[in-house]
Amino acid sequence: MLRIKGLKVQRGSGADAHRVHLPELTLARGSVLAITGESGCGKSTLLETLGLLLAPEALEQYRLGGQDIAALLAADDQKALADVRARSLGFILQNGGLLPFLKVRDNISLPRRLLGLPHESDHVEQAIAALHLGSLLDKLPQQLSIGERQRVACVRAIAHQPQLLLADEPTAALDPHNARQLFELLLGLVDELGLSALVVSHDWELIDSFGLPRLTATNLPGEACFEPAR
Template identity: 35%
Template structure:
């Protein structure tokens, strides 16, 4: 493995709910190499999405350390984490999370503008064209299908050219045809920008395309193994 871009050491996550404190992640230690595509799998409630959120600093680990690109996420406050994500990470959610009052172009340009990019709209247009939405840039989310909205979300996540791309069930709300298209686009964006890709998924078609698969159960890493070249070639 090359030098890791992400290192989790004895990471734990507990959250307070209506029924009291709930332990979600238990003593997770894991490394993710630069340029690797890692799949996070396991049954519902196993902690996959929570682990992804901890990796991205969207949830703060209760204990342990999370190192990303040589920086300790567990030592950062919310503002520092937001700036770190802005500069280094792209996140794609199952439910798109587009801003409904903005066009596709404005949705993609917004993180670039926040980062101070002078060519924000030019880069946003290029990313939308790359995901096949050159003719939908002036449309609002409500005027687009689910597959089109997820393409906008992909363009928004990739436009800042992040070093780490996190995807939480990116095909979960899509039909088979749109899901396959989003998978191809996701891996294409990874290749185009050279990002490390971490995916939470139940879709076996996505799992077999990953370099390595980490299986969780009850908030613990059950197995972590590389996909064989034969497995990926069969896909």
């Protein structure tokens, strides 16, 4: 269970400052919520804050499972926050974020190896097969297309079975067929593994075709407030 209340974060300063406000969010295990809004409204900023990459300026509550993340942030406990990022969070970045000097198989297994988990995993093998990555495992990221790199990044993000998956435009570089296939895989894995997932996407048609609920931005001068779409 993910529970957020009273989150505010600011990016930039002075005339360039942009504030993002999330009044409240509850997300059950096995659930996926899409984050939508106009370009520049702060979708990625919100995701990075929830992913503990940006520090909020205000936060009443942030609980993930049994973890009180808000207390760790208030205490500036960087060691504990780093452990939460490594164990409890999975990230899919817009550019894939693969390490260029590691082969695909090693990029995928990296989160598990860092946590001392067995390299082999049934759900990882299932994801590799579903996204047709078997023939790419011994290649380096620079040998892959943008879409292939993004598919690899998706598998890596769920390899260690995080509690919360944070995906920033995971289908932006994919054709419609592969985008739908990737969404189907992510939804299936979220349900099967009991994860919670937040997915930033500009593809409202794809989101609506899967019946995903949306958290959308209301834009004000220098500020965006994210609330459930009605």
